[in-house]
Amino acid sequence: MTFAHTLLVVFYRTMSTASTILTPLGVRGMKILEREKFIRKIQTPVLKVPAEKLSKITPNCKDYFLKLENFKPVQNDSDNKLKCIFFNPDKISMYTDISENHRQGLLHVGVTENNFELKDIQLSYENWSYGTIFKAVLPENEDIVSGFTQVGHIIHLNLKDHLLEYRTLIGQVLVDKIKSCRTVVNKSSIIDNTYRNFSMEVIAGEEDFIVTVKENQCNFMFNFSEVYWNSRLGQEHERILSFLKPGDVLFDVFCGVGPFAIPAVKKKCKVFANDLNPDSFKWLNHNANLNKLNMSLFKSYNLDGKDFILNNFKEYITDYCLGKEKLEKGAKLHITMNLPAIAVEFLKYFNGLIEDQSLDEKLDFEIIVYVYCFAPGDAVLAAKTMVIENIGCDISDDIIDIYDVRNVSPKKEMIRVTFRLSKKVLFSVRNSDSEPPKKKLCLENE
Numbered sequence: 001m002t003f004a005h006t007l008l009v010v011f012y013r014t015m016s017t018a019s020t021i022l023t024p025l026g027v028r029g030m031k032i033l034e035r036e037k038f039i040r041k042i043q044t045p046v047l048k049v050p051a052e053k054l055s056k057i058t059p060n061c062k063d064y065f066l067k068l069e070n071f072k073p074v075q076n077d078s079d080n081k082l083k084c085i086f087f088n089p090d091k092i093s094m095y096t097d098i099s100e101n102h103r104q105g106l107l108h109v110g111v112t113e114n115n116f117e118l119k120d121i122q123l124s125y126e127n128w129s130y131g132t133i134f135k136a137v138l139p140e141n142e143d144i145v146s147g148f149t150q151v152g153h154i155i156h157l158n159l160k161d162h163l164l165e166y167r168t169l170i171g172q173v174l175v176d177k178i179k180s181c182r183t184v185v186n187k188s189s190i191i192d193n194t195y196r197n198f199s200m201e202v203i204a205g206e207e208d209f210i211v212t213v214k215e216n217q218c219n220f221m222f223n224f225s226e227v228y229w230n231s232r233l234g235q236e237h238e239r240i241l242s243f244l245k246p247g248d249v250l251f252d253v254f255c256g257v258g259p260f261a262i263p264a265v266k267k268k269c270k271v272f273a274n275d276l277n278p279d280s281f282k283w284l285n286h287n288a289n290l291n292k293l294n295m296s297l298f299k300s301y302n303l304d305g306k307d308f309i310l311n312n313f314k315e316y317i318t319d320y321c322l323g324k325e326k327l328e329k330g331a332k333l334h335i336t337m338n339l340p341a342i343a344v345e346f347l348k349y350f351n352g353l354i355e356d357q358s359l360d361e362k363l364d365f366e367i368i369v370y371v372y373c374f375a376p377g378d379a380v381l382a383a384k385t386m387v388i389e390n391i392g393c394d395i396s397d398d399i400i401d402i403y404d405v406r407n408v409s410p411k412k413e414m415i416r417v418t419f420r421l422s423k424k425v426l427f428s429v430r431n432s433d434s435e436p437p438k439k440k441l442c443l444e445n446e
Contacts, residue, residue, distance in 0.1 A: 021089045022068070024128055024136040031165055033172045038125040038133070045087040045094075046119040053109050054083050060105040061085050064092050068127040069177075084119070121131060130177040138166060145170060149231055152211025153182040154224055156200065171204025182206050185224075200225060202409035211277045216241060216263040218291050226279035228256050233338075236405050236416070237263070240336060240370055244269050247328035251313050253338040253346065257283040261300075265293045269334075272316070274301040274308040305339070309349040315424070318355060321362035333367045335421070340372040340414050347371065347391040351423055352428045360427050365422040368400070375415045391425065398422055 024038045025321070044066055049057050065073035066086040075084045092098060095113040104110070128136075138144045142162055149157050155174050159167055159203070165185075171184035187200040190316075215234050223227060224412035237259045246268035252261045257280055265288075277283050281302040288298055301308055302364040313335075319325040327333070337343040350369075353359060375382035380402045388394055398420040405414040 023132065027133075027136050028140070030137050031169055033169045033409045035125040038128055039122060040087060041120055041122050042139070043118050043120055044089045045092045046117055047085040047087065047111065048077055048115050048117065049085060049111055051081055051083045053111075056109045057106065057111060058085070060098075060102040061087070064088055064098065065101070068123065069129055070126045071123075077288070086119075086121075089233050099196050126175075130173050133173050134170070134176075137169065138163065150178070150181065151224055151229060151231055152213050153180060154209065154211055155181050155184045156224075157186050157203075167201075167203045170200075177274050183208055187273050202338065215259060218258075218262045218266060218287070220259065220262070220283075220287050221290055222257045222283040222287075223279065225284060227277060228280070229259075232406060235317065240334075241267065243368070244334060247331040249316075249327065249331065249333045251308075251316075251333070251335045251358065253308055253335065253337045254343065255284060255300075256280050256338075258287045260336050260338070261298070262291055262293065265298045266291065268294075268297065270297045272299050272301070272312060274303050274305065274312070274323050276302065276304050278302055303339075305343075306345050306349055307344060309404045310353070314353050317363065318356070318359065320365075321354075321359035327365055331365060333365060335367065335369045337371040343371050343392040343405055347387065351392045351425055354426045357427055360417075360423055361427070363423055367426075368418065369421050370416055370418050372405070372414060372416050374412050376412050379404060379413035379415050383417050387417045387419065393425060393428065395419055395422070395425065 010414050013434050021042055021424065025040055027034075027037055030037070047057075047061060054074070064087045066088045067073060071086075073086045075086070076082075079085045095103075095116040106115075125133075134144050139162065143160060145157065145159070145163065147342065148157055150156075157170070159170070163170065169185055171186075175181055176186050184203050185200040186203050201382040207396045209223045210221070212219055212221045213231070214220075215227075216238055220229075240260060244264055244267055248264075250264045250269050250271045250273075252258075252264075252271065252273045255261045255273040255275045256277075258273060263286065265271050273284060275284060282299060284300055288295070288300070301312060303312070316325055320327060337346065339346075346367075354363075371387060373383050373386055375386070383402055384396075384399065387399075387438045388396070400420065401416075401418040403416045403418070405416050406407065408414050
């Protein structure tokens with residue numbers, strides 16, 4: 001089954017203590033979900049109106065509707081000739097709480113205060129949203145969960161420490177309330193291994209990590225527990241793909257399961273996609289088949305980024321200069337480097353990559369690099385400085401764009417630096433003392 005991914009940015013907010021009638025009572029501090037304890041009787045305002053006039057009446061009432069899950073604000077009355085319009089008791093307690101304009105509109109169709117009454121109704125667990133339940137259950141004056149990110153049927157959370165004892169309840173409520181959700185996981189906020197996948201705990205639902213999501217008109221299937229996928233990067237993937245034209249070439253150094261690579265092939269670009277994680281490599285190739293790619297335009301590799309640059313990218317450039325590779329006139333070569341924790345450290349391998357100086361004049365196409373990094377403080381300046389320091393020379397004149405992709409934490413941004421990789425860099429004298437980046441350690445706050 002195919003599931004589209006849903007994106008609701010994960011955020012926390014301090015719960016308001018403002019009183020409301022539309023809140024469950026007596027459930028504060030509940031850690032094991034007891035649905036029967038969410039039953040509450042409330043008194044709500046009702047407008048009883050002639051059924052035949054309903055279409056003319058509701059425009060004056062819709063701002064005050066009682067909106068709850070599994071509850072219709074307009075219902076049949078016991079008298080079949082009448083309709084009951086239920087008002088939100090937090091907005092309306094008496095007829096004069098309805099605005100003057102709306103009361104005049106109601107009067108025009110024969111509705112007056114005589115149509116207004118109070119009615120007792122019983123609400124249950126099925127009527128409360130997950131947000132209302134969390135506000136009622138979780139600690140007062142503390143940050144609460146008020147959003148989440150969903151990938152396929154999996155909702156994943158980064159619960160703060162004070163919420164961990166409530167995780168079973170939080171997970172079960174989300175499974176109950178989000179129809180497309182079958183699994184809820186709590187994951188560490190730090191990616192602390194080579195392959196950038198999270199450690200995670202299933203807190204509700206099925207232990208099923210195989211998901212299928214759709215992005216940029218392509219389907220991506222993968223095991224969420226084994227590979228890196230961030231739904232919040234969907235728009236950034238789309239931006240980069242918009243820069244690619246049919247006939248261009250893409251070298252995706254840290255490709256994951258293919259969010260850049262797969263759609264690029266669909267755009268008739270020739271793609272060389274690489275990832276060190278063997279599971280990402282497996283799902284990358286699965287997705288290539290799933291999307292029925294033209295395999296003559298697609299090559300995949302399971303290499304360290306350093307080796308991919310020093311060997312495969314170098315070989316392509318050399319072969320082009322020797323006439324063994326062809327590129328359409330006006331086409332460009334693009335390099336994506338989406339490993340923001342350490343991608344800039346791989347830039348040094350482009351410096352002096354081509355040792356044969358005689359090939360210089362043969363290189364006649366533009367090479368554009370999109371490198372991602374995490375930057376604190378003045379993020380734009382910090383990102384530019386990191387790129388220049390790691391590539392080993394001042395490329396300020398070749399920087400095309402420095403783009404703030406997203407906020408990672410209060411003091412850290414994910415930045416993309418786009419620059420032209422010049423012949424001056426590629427054919428410079430290599431610094432033999434360069435040390436490889438510490439690829440085996442990847443610390444990334446998400």
